Amino acid sequence: MEYLSLFVKGIFVENMIFAYFLGMCSYLAVSKTVKTAVGLGFAVIFVLGITVPINYLLENFVLKEGALTWLSPEYATVDLSFLSFIMFIAVIASMVQLVEMIVEKFAPALYGALGIFLPLIAVNCSILGGALFMQERQYPSIGEATVFGLGSGVGWLLAIVAIAAIREKIRYSNIPDPLKGLGITFILTGLMGMAFMAFMGIEI
Amino acid sequence: MSTDTATAVAPKKESLFSKKNRRLLTDPLDDSNPITVQVLGICSALAITVQVQQAVIMSLAVLFVMIGGNVIISLMRNIIPDRIRIIVQLVVIASLVIIVDEVLKAYSPDISEKLSVFVGLIITNCIIMGRLEAFALGNKPGPSMLDAIGNAMGYAWILLAVALVREVFGSGAISFPGMGQVKFLPESWFMANGGFYENNNLMILPPMALVTVGVIIWIQRARNRSLIEEN
Numbered sequence: 001m002e003y004l005s006l007f008v009k010g011i012f013v014e015n016m017i018f019a020y021f022l023g024m025c026s027y028l029a030v031s032k033t034v035k036t037a038v039g040l041g042f043a044v045i046f047v048l049g050i051t052v053p054i055n056y057l058l059e060n061f062v063l064k065e066g067a068l069t070w071l072s073p074e075y076a077t078v079d080l081s082f083l084s085f086i087m088f089i090a091v092i093a094s095m096v097q098l099v100e101m102i103v104e105k106f107a108p109a110l111y112g113a114l115g116i117f118l119p120l121i122a123v124n125c126s127i128l129g130g131a132l133f134m135q136e137r138q139y140p141s142i143g144e145a146t147v148f149g150l151g152s153g154v155g156w157l158l159a160i161v162a163i164a165a166i167r168e169k170i171r172y173s174n175i176p177d178p179l180k181g182l183g184i185t186f187i188l189t190g191l192m193g194m195a196f197m198a199f200m201g202i203e204i
Numbered sequence: 205m206s207t208d209t210a211t212a213v214a215p216k217k218e219s220l221f222s223k224k225n226r227r228l229l230t231d232p233l234d235d236s237n238p239i240t241v242q243v244l245g246i247c248s249a250l251a252i253t254v255q256v257q258q259a260v261i262m263s264l265a266v267l268f269v270m271i272g273g274n275v276i277i278s279l280m281r282n283i284i285p286d287r288i289r290i291i292v293q294l295v296v297i298a299s300l301v302i303i304v305d306e307v308l309k310a311y312s313p314d315i316s317e318k319l320s321v322f323v324g325l326i327i328t329n330c331i332i333m334g335r336l337e338a339f340a341l342g343n344k345p346g347p348s349m350l351d352a353i354g355n356a357m358g359y360a361w362i363l364l365a366v367a368l369v370r371e372v373f374g375s376g377a378i379s380f381p382g383m384g385q386v387k388f389l390p391e392s393w394f395m396a397n398g399g400f401y402e403n404n405n406l407m408i409l410p411p412m413a414l415v416t417v418g419v420i421i422w423i424q425r426a427r428n429r430s431l432i433e434e435n
Contacts, residue, residue, distance in 0.1 A: 019410055024246035025330040082306060085324050086298040093291055122290065125247045125328040132321035178425030179418075181433030182243060186418030193411035 003147045010151020013202055016126045017159035018193040023126030027160050028185060030120075037164035040120070041157030045150060047099065047121050048130050051092050052149030055131040056142050058087055088131040096122040126156055163189060228350040232358035234428065238331045239362045240421045241431060245331030248322050249363050250413040257379040259367035261315050262322070263360035265304045269326055270335065270352040272300045278340040278348035293336050294327065301326045315381070331359055366416045374407030 016022045023044070030040045061067055063084050068075035100118045104111045121127060130152050139145045166188055175184050238244045245266075252258045276296050277284075284292050305323045308316040316323065326332065335355050340348040371378060376394075379385040393399040406412055425431045 021247045021250040021410065021413070022325070024250065025244060028243050028246065082302060085302055085305070085327060086295065088324075089294050089298050089327050090291075093294055119290075122294075123328050123330060123333050125325050125330075128328045129247075129321060129325055132324045136321060176422070177432050178429070179422050182240070183418050183421040183425065186414045186421065190411040190414035190418065193414060197409065197411065 003143065006144055006147045007151040007154075008202070010148055011155040011158060012196065012199040014152070015155040015159060015196055016129065016152050017156060017189070018196040020129065022129035023124045023156055026120055026124050027156075027163070027189075028182065031160055031164040031167055031185070034161060034164045034168060037160045038157070041153075041160050043118055043121055044124065044126060044156050045153030047092075047096060047118075047127055048149040048153040048156075049146065050099065051095050051127060052130050052134050053142050053146045054091055054095065055088050056134055056139070056145040058091060059084065059135055063087060084135060088128060088135075092127050092131070093122045126152065159192070162192065225347055225350050228347055229354040229357075232351075232354040233361065234358075234424070235431070237358045237362065237424070238334075238355045239359060239417070240424055242331075242334065244334045245329045245359055246417075248325060248329055249359065249366065250410070250417065252319055252322050253363060253367040253370055253413055253416075254374070254408055255318075255371050255379045255385070256364065256367045257381045257383075257385075258315065258318055259360075259363040260381055261308070261312070262319065263356070263363050265301075265308070265323065266326060266329065266331070266359060267353070267356040268304060269297060269300045270332055270356045271349055273297050273332055273336060274340040274348040274352035275345050277336050278343060278345040281341050281343075284341075289341070290333075293333060297332055297336075298327050312381070331355060362417070362420065365420060366413060369416050370407045370412060373404050374412075376401075376403050 014020070017024065017027055026040060031037050059067070061070060063080045065079035065081065066076050067080075068078050096118055100111075103118070130149050133152075134145050134148060137148075139148060163185065167185065170184065170188075179187075232238055236242060239246060239249050248262060248266075252262050273293070273296055277293060280292070301324065304326070305316070308319070308323060335351060339351045343351070368378070375385070376389045377385045377387040389401065391397055393401040395402045
C-alpha cells in the first residue's frame with residue numbers, strides 16, 4: 001500500500017514537470033508529435049527505473065557518512081557526500097551508454113523506437129533530479145526508491161504525451177503570432193500545472 | 205579563476221573586444237537569448253524564481269560554472285576525443301558545481317537549503333552543455349569566455365525579471381542577498397489588518413512561473429518580430 005501511495009504521488013502530486021520543472025528542455029523540444037513524445041517518455045521511465053536504485057545503493061553503501069562501515073568499522077566517520085554529484089552523473093552517463101548497447105544487441109526493435117532518445121537522456125535533468133530527490137528524501141529501502149523512480153518516470157511520460165497531443169491540435173488554432181510555438185506551450189503547461197495542483201495533498 | 209584567464213588572454217589577442225566579439229556578449233541578451241529563443245536551461249529558471257535573492261544567487265552560480273566550463277573545455281578542445289566528449293564535459297561541469305555547492309553550504313546555508321537540488325541540477329542545465337557543444341568546442345578561450353558571460357547574462361535577466369514579478373505580486377516584498385526580505389507595502393493595507401490588499405498566492409506556486417515566462421516570450425516576440433515561429 002505504501003508503494004502504491006508513493007507511485008501515485010510520483011505521478012500526480014509531485015509530478016516532475018508540473019511541480020518541479022525537471023526535464024523541461026526535452027519536454028519542450030520533443031513534444032511536437034505524440035509518437036516521439038511516447039518514445040522519449042518510455043526511455044525516461046526505463047532509465048529512471050534503473051539509475052535511481054543504483055544511485056540509492058551508491059548513496060547508502062559508499063557516499064553517506066558512515067556508509068563505508070561494511071568495509072571496516074574504522075571508516076565510520078568517513079563522509080564522501082561531497083562527491084555525490086559527480087558520482088551520480090557518472091552513473092547516469094555510463095548507465096545510459098550501457099543500456100543503449102544492451103538494448104541495441106538484444107532488442108533491436110526497442111532500439112529502433114528508443115534509439116535516438118537514449119543519448120539525450122543523459123542530460124535530461126529529470127534523471128539527475130530523481131537521484132538528488134532520492135538523496136534528499138532518504139527513502140528507507142531500495143524498493144521505495146525504485147518505486148519513486150518509476151512513478152516519477154510515468155508522471156513525466158504523462159506530461160509530455162499530454163502536451164504533445166495538445167500541440168498537435170493547437171496547430172490549427174488561431175493564436176497571436178508572437179505567442180506561436182514556444183510561448184503558447186509555456187502558458188499551456190502553466191494551465192496544466194494548475195489542473196495538477198488539484199491533486200495536492202492526496203493520500204492513498 | 206575567470207579574472208585570471210581574462211588578463212592572460214587579453215594582451216596577446218588584441219581583437220578580444222572587436223565588433224564580432226562584442227556581439228557574442230550582446231546577442232544572448234535579446235536575439236539569441238538562451239531561455240526565450242534557444243530554449244536552454246528552462247528547468248532551473250522556473251523553479252527558483254520565487255524570490256529575487258534565490259534568482260541572484262542562482263545566476264551567479266551559473267555565471268561561474270559557465271565561464272569555468274567554457275574556458276576549460278575551450279582550452280582542451282583539441283585533445284578531447286570526439287566520442288567521449290559528453291563525459292569529459294560532464295566531469296568538468298560537475299567538478300565546478302561541487303565547488304559552488306560547497307561554497308554555498310559554507311557561507312549561506314539557508315539559501316543553499318532553499319535551492320535544494322537545483323544547485324546540483326546546474327550539472328544538467330542544458331544552457332551549459334549547450335554552449336559547450338555549440339561554442340566552446342570550436343573556439344578559442346577568449347571568445348568562449350565572452351560567449352559564457354553573454355549567455356549567463358541573458359539567462360540572469362530573464363531569471364531576475366520572472367523572480368521580480370513573482371515576488372512582488374506573490375509576497376508583496378523584494379529580497380536581496382544580504383538584505384533579507386523587504387516588505388514595501390504598509391502592514392495596514394493588508395486584509396488581515398482591515399485593509400484592502402491581499403497577496404496573490406498563486407504567483408508563488410509553480411504554474412505561474414510558466415505563465416510569466418510565456419508572457420515574457422510574448423512581449424519579446426511582439427517587439428522583435430523576426431523571432432516569430434512558423435507554427
